Amino acid sequence: MTSVNTSCSTNMTVWKHTTNQLYTYVYLIIFIPGLLCNTLALWVLCRFISKKTKAVIFMINLTIADLAHVLSLPLRIHYYFKDEWPFGSGLCMLCFYLKYLNMYASIVFLVCISLQRCAFLLRPFCARNWKRRYDICISAAVWLVVGLCCSPFILMRRKSNSGNNTTTCFKDLPMRQLGLTSAISMMVGAELLGFLGPLIVIGVCTYLIVKSMRRRNQKQQSTGSTRKALRMVRVCTGVFLFCFAPYHINFLLYLMVTQNIITNCEAGQAIKIFHPISLCIASLNCCLNPLIYYFLTTEFKQQLSQHGSSVLRGRLMSTESTSSFRD
Incomplete structure (x- = not known):
């Protein structure tokens, strides 16, 4: 038993150095x-x-959540x-x-974008009466x-200083031992509210839009807005599953390892x-979320193209006027 534990400890020591390299390179690529x-x-x-029916407010908040994390990456690197x-x-602790x-705000705002596109597609009259302040109030909530639900992640960590007064941070902060009830509550809350619940909501939105599209195709009433809404929700689903499913599948097991519920050496190591x-x-997700805005929002591409063209024209005109003045 002692030799097995020593082997596990040695392997994890080697993996710690590899993990530091992994985080460094990935964050450099993302930043x-x-x-x-x-x-x-x-x-x-x-x-x-200025469109009110395109989930713009939720996209802005999603972008702010991504920027907050991106701006902390140099310190992590x-x-x-x-x-x-x-x-x-x-x-x-702030980083x-x-x-x-960022992770859970992104999840919730992806859900909000999917819900709003689905609701406005199925209930066009609701979209007409919808006010911008409603989105602002929802975003604030x-x-x-x-913010409150993410506080346990930092409360579970203890401050730690090494012998040479160099403060450790992030993954090297020791975990607090929780009671069985607290550990189960955190696991259930993170998995149900932070992953399974949003996944179900996005899945239902996709189903309703597909159902609406089939019905309209039968009546030959399918529109471009229906196809765009379906692409939007599908891309939200893809980003959601690709970015957040691996973490939440592993999170439950990881918390069980840190709380000594799983004690098998090989399983805990994996x-x-x-x-x-x-x-x-x-x-x-910080790099993938902008794809939602650019590739799926027509107004975004139009305004970006128009502004880019106007800037280019302005520079060309200023160059021509300068050259003519010299002539």
Whole structure:
């Protein structure tokens, strides 16, 4: 038994170094495109799109959630590259918190986008009477609820300092031991409210839109808006499953390992190894979400194209006027 435990401990020590490299490279790959795409998306959505029925407010909030996580990536990259955290425990906890806030805010806003597109397609009169302030109130409620629900992720971590006064952070923060009731409540809440519930809602939206499209095809009344709504919900479903399903499948097992509910060495090792991989996959949503805005929102492409053309024309005109003045 001792030799098995020693082997497991040795393997996990080697994996810790590999994990640091994994986080460093993945976050480096995500940072630049995530920052550029989300900054551009936020600028275009806020300045040029005035449509009330295109879930624009929810897209703006989704972009803000992605930017909050992307802006914390340089500090994460520094920690995993240098293996030290000189920025204080408060900033460590904030960056740690933003990771999970981004994940669950993204999940909820993807659900809101799918629900609104489905509801406005099936109930066009509801769309006409819908007010922008309704979306703003819903978004504020989402941030409040998600912010409170993500607090256990940081409450479960304890501050820890090594002997050389270098503060550890993120994955190296030790886990608090929870009671059986608290552990079960957290597992059920995260899985049901954070994954299975949203998955069911998005799945129902997809089913209703497909059903509506088939009915309209039979009556030869299918429209472009129906196909666009279906593509929107399908892409939301794809991003949701690709980014968040691996993490939530592994999260339940990972929490059982950290709380010593699963004690088998090989099983615990496999679960711990897959945990950082699933977190890296979840972080990819910062780069994938802008695809929803660009490829599925006609107004986004039109306004971006028109503005880009106007800027180019302005530069050409200024260049021509300067050259003619010189002549």
